[in-house]
Amino acid sequence: MTSSTTSAPTTGTPYGTLPSASPLPQRKPVSLPRLHEMRERGEKITMLTAYDATFAAVADAAGVECILVGDSLGMVCQGLSSTVGVTLETMRYHTESVVRGLQRVQATAWVIGDLPFGSYHESKEQALRSAAELMRGGAHMVKLEGGGWTAETVRFLVERGIPVCAHLGLTPQTVHALGGYRVQGRGDASALQLKRQALELQDAGAAMLVLEMVPALLSKEITEQLKTCHTIGIGAGKDTAGQVLVMHDMLGINLGKNPKFVRNFMDGQASVRDAMAAYVAAVKNGSFPDNELHAW
Numbered sequence: 001m002t003s004s005t006t007s008a009p010t011t012g013t014p015y016g017t018l019p020s021a022s023p024l025p026q027r028k029p030v031s032l033p034r035l036h037e038m039r040e041r042g043e044k045i046t047m048l049t050a051y052d053a054t055f056a057a058v059a060d061a062a063g064v065e066c067i068l069v070g071d072s073l074g075m076v077c078q079g080l081s082s083t084v085g086v087t088l089e090t091m092r093y094h095t096e097s098v099v100r101g102l103q104r105v106q107a108t109a110w111v112i113g114d115l116p117f118g119s120y121h122e123s124k125e126q127a128l129r130s131a132a133e134l135m136r137g138g139a140h141m142v143k144l145e146g147g148g149w150t151a152e153t154v155r156f157l158v159e160r161g162i163p164v165c166a167h168l169g170l171t172p173q174t175v176h177a178l179g180g181y182r183v184q185g186r187g188d189a190s191a192l193q194l195k196r197q198a199l200e201l202q203d204a205g206a207a208m209l210v211l212e213m214v215p216a217l218l219s220k221e222i223t224e225q226l227k228t229c230h231t232i233g234i235g236a237g238k239d240t241a242g243q244v245l246v247m248h249d250m251l252g253i254n255l256g257k258n259p260k261f262v263r264n265f266m267d268g269q270a271s272v273r274d275a276m277a278a279y280v281a282a283v284k285n286g287s288f289p290d291n292e293l294h295a296w
């Protein structure tokens, strides 16, 4: 065989392989104290979901502080009609993939693993076993949905050294009980209940609280009443401590109609990384979300 028929050595990395030797990190690892400092100085916290190594590494490179390995993966990766069917085993698999991707490029994001439906409902002990599974997979924090009964579980996990992000408002794991993907906290009684549950979760030690599809004014009030628990909004207006979107939504990979609270950040951008950087910039400069367009 002559040299002209031998294939030339490849110069790029195949299959989108992440580089194993990356530039030194541009920021210190994101930690709870650093997130707290951001809140203190009024800097918005940015969060995106990611479910695999590459997208997680790209999100980190774009400046996203927190990566949520959300059980929304059931819908965007597995094709389920809700998050109810997602298992703990699947969550661990995706958490490990995300963490591996971040480690490979010496990335610095804070990783939150979502506890799936049925993995923390039985008892505090079951919640601890499930949380330990995700922490062993590399998560820095776990997230669980709901208020009231969950406060005791949050306290149990936090006392055992597991940082917890709570989730109130539209809680997708209970979508059937809620009667669909609807705005929550409308009306005095419902708003009061959300405020009370948010305080209970802070008191139990939750360090973050996702507020999903909650009227902007109510989430502003909840944010103001919570000093050590940082609110992260999705369809909750601009006045939360931070924002989160499902990655597929903000990249416009949605054949249906996007929910009102989503902006397609891919519009006008040349790459996924640019789109994610545009999201980070828009959240930080307060131009996203716009209460007139993306909130109730």
Ligand code: KIV
Pocket: 049, 068, 069, 070, 071, 072, 073, 114, 210, 212, 234, 244, 246
């Ligand atoms: O699972 C998820 O992605 C979530 C976000 C919608 C906050 O919980």
